[in-house]
Amino acid sequence: MPTPRIGYVSFRTDIQKAMPPMRLRALHAEAILHGARIELLDWSDFREDSDKILVWTWSPSGWQSERKYLSDITVIVGSPVNEQQRRLIEWIKATRPYIYDIGINKLKLAALLHSTQYERYLIPDAQIPKEESGEFIANFLTKYGSSVIKRSNANKGVGLLFVLKEQSGWRISDKKNIIFTLTEIVNEIMSRIKGRLAYRDFVIQKYIKSTATDGRAADIRAHVQRGYDQTWGITRVYVRLAEVGSLATNISLGGYQGPLMKYLELRKNRSASEIEAEIQQAALEIAEIQSATSPHPLSELGLDFLLDDEDKIWLVETNTHPQSSLHEHERAIDTVNYALALAGLKSNISVEK
Template identity: 40%
Template sequence: MVTIGYISNRAWREAGIPQPRLNALLAEGALQGAQVVMLDASSVDIAAGWIGTDVWDGAGWTRRQAPLPDVVIMLGSPTHPWQQAVYDWVARTRPLIKDKGPNKAQLKALLTGGPCERYLIPDAEIDPARPAASIREFLSAHGGGVIKRANGQRGIGLLFITKDADDWSLHDGKAPFRGSLEAVVDRVVAAISGRLQYRAYVIQRFIRSMASDGRVVDFRIHVQRRADGAFHLTRAFVRLGEAGMMLANTSQGGYQGAIDTFLAQRRVRPGAEIQLEAIDAALSMARLYDATAETPLSELGIDLL
């Protein structure tokens, strides 16, 4: 069994990993036949070759002094000499992948004008100089939107705006807020205005993608470069959101399922046809980005509705 370790510049319990994501990591590891462990960069003896390792045994976490696992995923960059020493040790003794996938703006620019452009969801960057106006204009044109960081991941911090019969609704993971378009936009701007000064945000058209039982649904396609240098499918699966949720991300409490079983319920197009197209699209995007990236891409995950 392959062991995968996560290491941060802080003790992992203080690193801000949301509990749903931690649960998802452990579950995905078990599903893929791998063991996920958490590493403590502040508890290490490089000369002796061990690092503090927390292992989940089903009932709780157990601390061990263990060698570096087969794969080490480093969260963040070192900021102190002792952290740099740990980083250098990992880099010397384990294969190091400097993976930097495209953010949403880069992916849009890359796919625009090519055969994969049809998979892009219409979006626009929120102008930090006039955020309320740019959000209001987009919502008026598209009838709903999803606001997210341009480099956002794992469904964190998403704001969903939908249009009802008489008013608009804002869903931010708390109790929905309903009101006029102006009231909803003012509430959104108040939530992101500070971060807009140093982080790009985009607004994307809201697409209602739902399973027959009313839960939100999407497809996740993982592709990875293998020893032959080419990209291959790692796994394709369907994600279903928890009842009442607006997103299906596993890290936010969503569920995973077999894509072929789910697609067998489709009636408009054959499920096998949809699955093949989704996989081909993900492979095409990976090859395209890899051909233009500064450093070789090792893997890519694509969400499709």
Template identity: 25%
Template sequence: MSEILGIMTHAIKNPDHFRRHARAAIGESFDGVLLYTPQGVDLHSKQIRGYLYRDGGWSKKNASYPKINLDIGFYPPSSLRKASLVKAHKELRFTAYGLGNKSKIQKHLVASSFLKPYLLPTERVQTSAQFSDFLEKHRSVMLKPINGWGGRGIIRVTMDKNRFQVEQNNKKTVHLPLSRLSSFLHGVLSRGGRHIMQKWIDIRNSEGSVYDIRALAQKNGEGKWQTTGTAVREGKRGVITSNIKSGGHAYDVERYLKKQFNNEKAEALTKSIAEVASYIPPYMEKSYNTRLSELGIDLAVDSSGRLWLLEVNIKPGKSIMKMVYGQNAWEQSFRLPYQNARHMLKAK
């Protein structure tokens, strides 16, 4: 199919929910959009069953592979394997590929001598004895699902003499005796699957709210990386994460940091944030030997003023762009992946 952009997602309840995506593609001179799920791809016949957007409307269609594809899905375990097979197929070309789970990403980050000073002690949870040792060493630990996103399922565990406490967003803090630590961990792993554990750092502001910094890095219409925007994400009072969807707010980075530290320190931190954010995208592409299109880079400043890199995400949300930079900047950030797709099609 000539000049058709393929868009793969996890589910299509109503194709009209993707009209904004289709219009962005049309705006970049694609003739139309083929919207599909991994289940709609027949890797043997090289046909895709999906919805074709053309002339302002959708129609069901069986079509050959588009020459360029965008992956916007968040796949549950039931469809993750098929999605991986589709992405691995040599004749289906995507603008970007995955990075794997948090444990794999951490291994790539640690391999960089530039990034190593910014990284927190982090390990994959293997046994309750290993977790107990890690907790005893660091006293307070964040437990994160290895495939989690958006702050979901994160737990803070803190040791206090012969007891430990468990904190989760929107749940009452629980205090348990240390003799229950092993059974507690078993319960977490049996319900939520694999996890990593990461040293907790105090990233609360002067009013006690947790905050971090999201840098949005994207390839532009020339296929070159740019930092589209950075913003402080401040969580609502009483929560352990700063996720916007959990009721948080976004603010300009330098102005926010000037309220927490002196002007000179805030300016130095803002410069370091920009350096880390510009370093990571090309480094990750080289380290993975793969192609990426956009990244969400999450950093944090602890109470002493030290900068840390928390994690790197593909398929980042863009709400910070609207909240800090305005509607036009948000719309531009939404269009950039389509401009990059158009560039890749022309450059082939």
């Protein structure tokens, strides 16, 4: 029987750096265990008049390339930025099974969850309009107090503005020693986002205080994936803690991650097991709701939750292509299993989830 081929296409210039080295190693190892092979597709080689593309494979002697027919299933990573890449995606979609994880912005997610039992997790937020933006922001701050301003699409925590209401006035996260009036803080915000509002959407969201016992900002990331049975399952749920003095918990911005239960055991209002069970159920069912509306097969999500002082759970956002530096092997298991199942390919081993 031919070796099942799982292809990856990324739009990076260096094809062999399509993904972090440890992720690539984990995928190679898991694929070999199943009798399959991971391939990297060179998007720059795509030609519409050819039915083959340059494929890179790894062996103990190093990387080797050969023009081949398209892999049995292709995982598309990232968004195209030119016409050649867009045409490649259309060719893949028309030729073989594929996985294409495309996320939705915070407002679309909120619309999906309205009128469901998970509406209770939604944090009050709104899109900042292109016109009369300052007045809109001022009204939102007056109604909700401390807030967060961010891009409507996830950006690994880059560009977050935390606007905090205190008795003496308003503060902004990166100017902690300056007290602003409401008018001044709105002017400060507008000076930072006004130029980008013309081509990018921003949302303003009520700030939910979610901290560890030592005062550091904290959130909970639930990484969920589809496996061989194509249903959603838990890959890993863990706590993320911000660097001292920061409000952003993202690992890319210096945050930390650790075991969830150790964090939950210190909560005061609810038991650790109760909170964990609720988060896991919410993560799986929200993933199901989102994937049901996705135009492409959705294989994984990273869902971010907050716990306020009363241990109420709040949903911040869902992310495609979540960070997984400390659980690459666990991620690879479901990645390979789901790819094989979606392509109707068999494995050398039992693939029950």
